[in-house]
Amino acid sequence: MKTNAVNLTGTEYILPGNRLCPGCSVSLAYRHILKAMEGQAIVTVPASCLTVLHGMYPVTSVTVPCVNTPFASTGASATGLVAGLKALGRKDLTVLAIAGDGGTHDIGIQALSGAAERQGDFIYICYDNEGYMNTGNQRSGSTPLGAISGTTPILGKQQNQKDMAAIMEAHGIPYVATANASYPLDLYDKVRKARTIEGTRFIHVFTPCPPGWRFPYSDTIRIGELAVQTGWDVLYEVENGVFRLSLASAAVARKGSLRPVRDFLMEQGRFKNLTEEQVQQLQDRVNARWQRYLNRATDLS
Amino acid sequence: MGTRECKHICGESSQGIGEGGRTGEWRSARPVIDNDKCTPARQNKPACFLCWLYCPEGVISKTIPVQINLEYCKGCEICAQVCPTHAITMVNEEEFSS
Amino acid sequence: MADRKTSVQIIDGNRAAAIGATLSRVQVIAAYPITPQSPVTETLSEFVEEGNLKAEYVAVESEHSALAVCTSASIVGARTFTATSSHGLAYVHEMLHWVAGTRLPVVLACVNRAIGAPWNVLNDQQDSISQRDTGWIQIYARNNQEILDSVIQAYKIAETVYVPVMVCYDGYILSHTEMPVDIPSQDDVDGFLPPYKPHTTLDPASPRNYNLVTLANPRVNAEGVLCHGYMEIRYLLQEALQNSRETIARVGHEFGELFGRSYTGMFWEDRLDDADIVIAAMGSLAMEAMAAADMLRDEGYKVGVLGLRVFRPFPKSDLVKVLKKSRLIVVFDKNVSYGLEGATCSEIKSALYGSGANAVVRNFIVGLGGRDVKARELADAVRKSLPAMKEGALNNEYPEWICEI
Numbered sequence: 120m121k122t123n124a125v126n127l128t129g130t131e132y133i134l135p136g137n138r139l140c141p142g143c144s145v146s147l148a149y150r151h152i153l154k155a156m157e158g159q160a161i162v163t164v165p166a167s168c169l170t171v172l173h174g175m176y177p178v179t180s181v182t183v184p185c186v187n188t189p190f191a192s193t194g195a196s197a198t199g200l201v202a203g204l205k206a207l208g209r210k211d212l213t214v215l216a217i218a219g220d221g222g223t224h225d226i227g228i229q230a231l232s233g234a235a236e237r238q239g240d241f242i243y244i245c246y247d248n249e250g251y252m253n254t255g256n257q258r259s260g261s262t263p264l265g266a267i268s269g270t271t272p273i274l275g276k277q278q279n280q281k282d283m284a285a286i287m288e289a290h291g292i293p294y295v296a297t298a299n300a301s302y303p304l305d306l307y308d309k310v311r312k313a314r315t316i317e318g319t320r321f322i323h324v325f326t327p328c329p330p331g332w333r334f335p336y337s338d339t340i341r342i343g344e345l346a347v348q349t350g351w352d353v354l355y356e357v358e359n360g361v362f363r364l365s366l367a368s369a370a371v372a373r374k375g376s377l378r379p380v381r382d383f384l385m386e387q388g389r390f391k392n393l394t395e396e397q398v399q400q401l402q403d404r405v406n407a408r409w410q411r412y413l414n415r416a417t418d419l420s
Numbered sequence: 421m422g423t424r425e426c427k428h429i430c431g432e433s434s435q436g437i438g439e440g441g442r443t444g445e446w447r448s449a450r451p452v453i454d455n456d457k458c459t460p461a462r463q464n465k466p467a468c469f470l471c472w473l474y475c476p477e478g479v480i481s482k483t484i485p486v487q488i489n490l491e492y493c494k495g496c497e498i499c500a501q502v503c504p505t506h507a508i509t510m511v512n513e514e515e516f517s518s
Numbered sequence: 519m520a521d522r523k524t525s526v527q528i529i530d531g532n533r534a535a536a537i538g539a540t541l542s543r544v545q546v547i548a549a550y551p552i553t554p555q556s557p558v559t560e561t562l563s564e565f566v567e568e569g570n571l572k573a574e575y576v577a578v579e580s581e582h583s584a585l586a587v588c589t590s591a592s593i594v595g596a597r598t599f600t601a602t603s604s605h606g607l608a609y610v611h612e613m614l615h616w617v618a619g620t621r622l623p624v625v626l627a628c629v630n631r632a633i634g635a636p637w638n639v640l641n642d643q644q645d646s647i648s649q650r651d652t653g654w655i656q657i658y659a660r661n662n663q664e665i666l667d668s669v670i671q672a673y674k675i676a677e678t679v680y681v682p683v684m685v686c687y688d689g690y691i692l693s694h695t696e697m698p699v700d701i702p703s704q705d706d707v708d709g710f711l712p713p714y715k716p717h718t719t720l721d722p723a724s725p726r727n728y729n730l731v732t733l734a735n736p737r738v739n740a741e742g743v744l745c746h747g748y749m750e751i752r753y754l755l756q757e758a759l760q761n762s763r764e765t766i767a768r769v770g771h772e773f774g775e776l777f778g779r780s781y782t783g784m785f786w787e788d789r790l791d792d793a794d795i796v797i798a799a800m801g802s803l804a805m806e807a808m809a810a811a812d813m814l815r816d817e818g819y820k821v822g823v824l825g826l827r828v829f830r831p832f833p834k835s836d837l838v839k840v841l842k843k844s845r846l847i848v849v850f851d852k853n854v855s856y857g858l859e860g861a862t863c864s865e866i867k868s869a870l871y872g873s874g875a876n877a878v879v880r881n882f883i884v885g886l887g888g889r890d891v892k893a894r895e896l897a898d899a900v901r902k903s904l905p906a907m908k909e910g911a912l913n914n915e916y917p918e919w920i921c922e923i
Contacts, residue, residue: 124469124482131478135492136438139476141446142496146476161720163590170731174439176431177737177745179727184720186593187729188586189612195583196590199546200720202574203594206545212722230586233579303473337497340474423736426745429680429717429754430621433727436740 122304132158137172137180142336144300144326144343145246146172151303152217152244155310158183160215161204163196165189165227167219168253169246184212193218194230197241213314214241220261221251224281228260235290235319242313242320245283246300248328256331256389264404265397266389268331275392279404287321288357294320296356296365300327301343305354305366316358325352333388342386350377350409355416362415372413380405438492443477447495449510451488457507461485471499471508526700531692534662534699535601535627535685536561538669540571541707542625545596548576548587552606553639554689555629559601581606585613585624592622593728595716597673600624603689604631607645611652614682618653618755620729621717623676623683625669626654630801630852631689632887640888641689643801647853647861649684653755655762656830658801659687660786662697664827667779670707674769677714679762681755686829688802688852690888702777710776759831766828784833786825789815790840793822796877797900798849800826800862803885807850809893814900821900826862834869841870844877846907848900851917852885859883859917867913878906881917895920 120126132153139146145168153160162185164170170187174180188196197216204212218227223245231243250268251257258268260281267275288295294316298306306324313320327343329336346352347367354365364372371377380402384390393401451471455461459468461484472480479489480499488499500508529537536558539547547566549559565571574591578584581602588598602610607628617624628646632638646656655675659665665687672683687693719726732748739745746754767782774780788808790796795814799807804825814821824840841847851860858864863881870877880903885891899920903910 124473125466127473129482133478134435134437134439135477135479135489136440136443137477138440138443141476141494142498143476147474150476150478158722160722161594173727174433174436174730175737176730176732177426177428177433177739177743178436178439179433179730180435180437180439181727182435182725183722184725185727186590186720187727188590189616191582192586192613195578195586198576198578198583199548199587199590199592200594202546202548202576202587203591203596203598206574206591206596207594209594212720229580230583233583236579237577337501339476339496340498340502423744423746423750426739426743426750428746428751429758430619431729431732431751432718433730434740435725435727 122308127304127307128154130154132182134180134182137174139168139172140330140336142329142339144328144339145169145248147303148246148300148306148324148326149217151307152310153183155307156213156215156314159211160213161186161200162215162217163188163193163200165193165218165222166253167222168248169217169219171253190222191226192230193222193227194232194234194243197243198234198237198239201240216241216243218245219252220245220247220249221259224260224283232290235287235292238318240317240319242310242322244322244324246324246326248326248331249280250328250331252328252331264401265393267392268389284321284323290319292319292321293317293359294356297323297325297352297354299325299343299347299352299354301340302354302367309356331389334386338386345383345386347371348378349380349383350405351380351383353409353412355412362417364412364416372416377405377409442491443494444491447493447513449495449497449512450490450493450516451497451499451508452511453486453488454507454509455485457505458486459505468504470502470504474498474502526698528696529662529699530694530696531662531665531687532557532629532694533561534666535669535687536565537701538666539599540565541702541704542670542673542711543597544573544599546574546576546588546591546598547600548578548584549599549601550578550581550584550606552581552603554631554693555601555603555606558627558629581609582613585610585617588624589613589617589620589622592624593620593718594720595714595718597714598624601627601629603629604633604645607649608633611649614649614652614654617682619751621680621755621758623673623680623714625672625676626682626684627669628684628686629689629693630686638887641691642886642888643686643852644854646684646686650830650861653681653759654830655681655683655759655828657683657685657828658826659685659692660802660804660825662692662699663779665692666699666701667773667777667781670711671769671773671781674711675762675766678765679758680717681758681762686801691802706776710773763831763833784828784836786827787840788823788825790822790824793820794843794845795819795821795900796824796841796844796847797821797896798824798826798847798862798866800829801852803850803852803891806891806893807896810896810900813893813897832865832869837866837869838873838875841877842873842875844875846903847877847879848903849879849881850884850896851881854883863917876912878903878910878912880906880914883917883919889921
């Protein structure tokens with residue numbers, strides 16, 4: 120039966136009154152990730168916005184066991200949890216690593232890559248708000264071209280984003296998926312599916328950030344949807360090498376055209392200094408990547 | 421007053437509501453639901469519940485009528501934005517302080 | 519590997535460490551290869567693949583990840599082991615603090631090797647000395663028997679006081695040199711070392727969160743109990759280290775009762791009873807120092823050797839007891855706290871301050887980067903220091919180096 124808001128479990132694993140910003144898409148995404156896990160997870164989290172959601176000692180707002188780990192080590196921490204559980208013969212829990220783009224694309228990439236190469240049996244979710252948002256939006260490997268950030272304050276970032284999902288696909292792991300906080304049911308379903316697969320499973324979640332990207336916090340859902348409509352964010356799965364566009368991206372593909380990427384960019388203050396040339400570069404990049412996905416998509420009926 | 425009564429030897433936290441305080445105090449406007457427009461309220465059966473689905477804080481309940489926990493609602497307005505029947509309006513907090 | 523009875527084998531220090539970990543029934547191993555530690559991790563992978571060690575062997579991609587794996591596995595409740603040297607230990611620095619602050623009984627074997635720049639793969643003790651502030655218990659072995667024995671004791675100590683333990687031994691001098699080692703039986707070690715009882719739990723029915731951000735000040739939890747601030751949690755670590763001396767001595771005594779080799783002292787004492795001149799050295803250097811003491815005794819000097827063993831917690835009051843009447847203490851350091859002097863010398867002096875001791879203390883830096891240290895060089899250094907007993911300052915500003923400059 121298709122997941123919808125009515126049949127989705129009402130159990131919450133995050134208690135109200137946490138410290139994240141109003142309208143935070145990470146909060147929203149995490150709510151549904153934990154629902155999909157039915158709380159049967161050990162979570163490991165590096166320095167990130169999620170750490171703050173979890174709270175400050177001695178009170179946590181999350182009702183699943185959690186191990187905080189230094190910034191570079193999420194992949195290794197997940198590996199250690201899996202090894203420890205296996206050594207003790209415990210089969211009841213899934214290890215769920217959740218890190219931001221900083222802890223995944225940049226400082227955390229080595230540990231994640233090593234863990235994936237060793238086929239570590241855990242789910243790794245990267246929530247990507249395209250910057251080191253917890254510390255005030257310093258640029259990350261996922262910050263887009265032209266975006267203003269704490270460390271690219273005037274000229275904007277001069278380089279393109281790193282495509283982490285593609286990097287993880289190159290590791291040959293059994294499940295790679297992209298999701299988006301504005302599509303919580305799709306995210307939920309993907310986490311549920313990931314639970315049934317053995318080996319390293321990677322899910323990239325697009326999570327717009329109101330203060331970092333500079334848009335009103337009431338617009339979070341709309342910004343995430345615009346990202347999909349413009350092809351900025353593409354929802355797909357690669358399961359044992361088989362590529363499938365999901366949901367809203369499949370719908371966009373069937374419709375036949377993307378909305379101009381400008382529609383997405385102009386909503387956000389972080390792109391206010393974009394030159395026309397940069398807008399075109401971004402449009403070209405989105406188009407080229409979209410075409411590659413269309414070429415890979417075998418089932419668009 | 422010392423902390424010896426605390427038996428922790430490392431940073432071990434247990435759960436509690438309102439870890440970040442009464443986050444309802446953050447908001448400048450609060451969501452108000454018009455049950456004449458709210459689909460589950462009108463049909464008197466589980467339906468829609470998109471406000472519940474999209475609330476980042478999980479402070480909306482899947483009940484009939486839908487309830488919002490105002491002690492912790494941060495007033496982000498997402499529920500008002502996603503409601504397909506525009507049943508939710510944001511009303512300035514000032515109108516409630518008396 | 520020996521089957522079920524005590525036996526003496528001629529093995530090198532790395533193999534001794536690996537056997538120690540195996541007999542301790544470690545459950546998760548994550549150790550990234552680095553010269554001169556690599557045979558440790560290779561031997562353990564061999565034991566696991568042969569089926570002689572039931573452990574999860576994780577072929578991590580860096581030392582930092584190695585200790586992160588051990589941290590999380592230890593939080594789950596598994597007994598963990600890692601080993602490294604030099605740059606690997608430096609790479610792991612952040613995680614050393616983390617493990618100690620989480621009060622996890624991880625055991626790390628450090629095969630002492632020089633740190634660059636410039637590159638050097640040979641022995642000195644700069645690597646582990648540089649980590650003395652991290653909150654780990656540090657034990658230095660003089661020979662391969664002590665390596666094996668210290669690894670086994672390390673688990674018992676660590677799991678009693680919930681402080682991680684670093685067992686250090688000199689690269690090449692011990693790691694790659696074969697000596698007779700009496701290997702205890704698995705049954706005997708099982709009798710000595712009970713299973714690990716973690717203080718951490720990962721249970722969805724009673725979920726806990728480890729190592730959230732702490733605040734400067736104490737904070738009340740959801741049950742109304744006033745919980746620690748950062749400082750109180752760290753105080754407890756220091757308190758545990760201070761109190762661990764008792765456990766170290768007790769474990770050393772128990773080990774002696776069962777295996778015939780006692781480790782009750784925080785340091786090794788050789789002819790200290792009648793000595794007015796003491797040579798202090800740590801690790802295998804202490805053996806060289808005993809040969810130097812032999813030479814000097816033959817010349818009529820009353821020389822004794824203090825072989826430092828437990829470096830953290832530093833055995834302040836124990837040292838004062840044996841050094842109080844000394845007139846000359848010559849400290850040989852295979853490390854330098856740059857800008858000052860050898861670390862063990864500084865700490866011995868700090869222990870003696872206020873004790874009424876008025877020994878002349880002289881510090882010599884030796885053996886860096888694998889520079890060979892000969893007993894006669896140590897004896898020469900002591901002879902050189904003798905005149906100071908009559909007319910020298912008690913304390914020199916900077917150490918002397920025994921090298922070719």
